Amino acid sequence: MTISKKSMPSFAARAALTISVDVTPGNMLELYGLDSLIIVLSMGISSVIIMRLKPREILSMMS
Numbered sequence: 001m002t003i004s005k006k007s008m009p010s011f012a013a014r015a016a017l018t019i020s021v022d023v024t025p026g027n028m029l030e031l032y033g034l035d036s037l038i039i040v041l042s043m044g045i046s047s048v049i050i051m052r053l054k055p056r057e058i059l060s061m062m063s
Helices: 013-017 025-054 056-060
Strands: none
Touching: none
């Protein structure tokens, strides 16, 4: 498979394809809050499963 120069975009065309991304402190706070919520929920769910077991059951699973 060969690519001819006609099918490749020129440098000027590639330079015109720029993307501007703005990250505001509000965006960072939303991301931090969502990440914190995911962490708390995952830890809570796993803790509930362990808290339902008796200590003897937990130790017998380990051995």
